[in-house]
Amino acid sequence: MKILVVGSGAREDAICQSLLKNDKNVVFCAPGNDGMKLNGIKTISINEDEFDHLANFALTNNVDYTIVGPEEPLVNGIVDFFKSRKLLIFGPTKEGAQVEGSKSFTKKLMADADIPTASYQEFTDLQAATTYLNEEAAFPIVIKADGLAAGKGVYISPERDDALSKVTDLLQGHKFNTRKVVIEDFLEGEEFSLMAFVDHKRFYPMPIAQDYKKIFEDDKGPNTGGMGAVCPVQNISSEIEQTAIETVIKPFVNELYNQGIKYTGIVYAGLILTQDGIKVIEFNARFGDPETEVVLPRLQSDLSEMINQMLHHKKINEITWSTTGLNLGVFAVSHGYPGKQVVGDLGSTDEFRSCPLTVNYASVRKENHRLISNGGRLYLVQTQAEDLDSAQVQVYRELGKMNQLHIYYRRDIGKNSI
CATH class of the missing domain: 3.30.1490.20 (ATP-grasp fold, A domain)
Structure with a gap:
């Protein structure tokens, strides 16, 4: 299949890499970033808010369907626009994307569905x-x-x-x-993320993950877009995971459908296990970032075929995930993030190509065979290992080889997954 992925971050890099596991697929990413090219991804210089140009590209290149990574184009109605052009696109409509675009909308939806929240x-x-x-x-x-x-x-x-x-x-x-x-x-407890593929009333949960939002070790400092993630979360039991599916995802999907919102795409639930049980912190209308970078590598089924079936509203009979070890990903970010960031040289493209682990690129640009920082979160280094200690050794060893002058990363990602 020919597939267009909209977005430019590490999440979109991970989506593209998962789609490319089927070597018959041709995958484009718009706009993507210069680092993605090191992973063999075809980037297209069309910004995510240029709906008309994106749709024209999909039409003229016979793209089978489009996947939307970031929340902003979803909230601004890219799915509605593509549908008006008779183009297949995976993501919720503008109405459905209010799940993320309006916290008050989602709080009311949770109240209607009797889903526990603060x-x-x-x-x-x-x-x-x-x-x-x-x-x-x-x-x-x-x-x-x-x-x-x-x-x-x-x-x-x-x-x-x-x-x-x-x-x-x-x-x-x-x-x-x-x-x-x-x-x-304010809710106290253990936080974790649960994502699900959704096709109207059908939903297919993914393994739970845990991201680390605070900029500094021991969960201190201001919130970021996410400093790293681990999947699965070994201190959240399978019983708790199943309870979250039954008491959060299932009623939420049903409530959307009952309110006339035919939702196709990803539902992301940010959850917390409190003394009073599971409660919802937030819902999002797309793949989480950085959770996607540690969840999708565990998918053994063909992601491209799964999404194709959902877009044609066909039931998926089986989805296979890896059941061994865990996946750990750590973000390298610019000094100063999440405030004013320092721009600087990150290293040669050859250095990044030689990394034996998976690198998902985000805010980077290429200049004279070198990568330069181009924003806050720069790239994520990810591995699958037998246990947390092994994964941390692998990831931090490779991060330690990188140019340290203009990057910062937390050294305790995965600390809760014991």
Whole structure:
């Protein structure tokens, strides 16, 4: 098949590499990045928001179907646009993508489906939010920008002054173009991610993963888009995993369908195991990043054929996943991330090609046979090993060989998977 993947990050690199396991497939990535070319991926210079150009490329190149990686084009209606051109595309419509685009929409959906989540309040008015924080809120508390914020619009405020500052930034300063905030109770427990392929009422869960969002070791510092991930999560039992499928994914998919949203694509549930049981932190409308980079390498079935069947609304009879060992991935990021990043030389393309482990490229560009940083999260090094210790030794050994001058990475990824 000919398949177009929309996006430019390590997640899209991982999707492309999974599709290329079938050597009969031709895979394009738009816009992709210069690092992906080292993995043999054909990149196309069309940005993810150029719907007309993307659709024209799919038409003129006889692309069988398109897969959308990032959330922004989904929320902006790329699936609706492609469907209007009679093109097959894997992802939810603009209506379905509200799952990620609007936290208040998703909170209501969870309430309708009786899915456990944190108690919350919504505010569009700064004075009303201030009054709530001054008079009713219990700390620590969680503040979320209602729209898209590239994984950075969630804050845990330990005390009132910090919360007031964050709410002011969002509702008065309109950080991330925010017009509404959700303020919710802080939940304590073990976090994990559960993704599922969805085809209307049918869904197919993936193995659970765990990502590490904080910039510093021991889960300290501000949130990032994700500093690394591990799959499976050995300290989350199979019983808990099955409970999450039955009490979160299944009712959520059913509620979407019952509300007239014929959802085809990926549902991502960010979950936390509290003393009161499983609760939902967030839902997303696409593959997680960096979870995808450690989950898809465990897929033994043909991803391209699976998605083709879902797009034609045919039942998938069996999906096979690796049941041995674990997959670990660690992101190298620019110094200064998630704030102002330092741009610098990352090393020669030959150095990266010689890495014996899988490298998924994100914000990098090529210049004179060298890779240069081009954003925050740069590349992820990933391996499959028998156990966590072996995986960490392999990944950190290879990261240690990289040019350290302009990169930072956490050295404790996988620490909870024991």
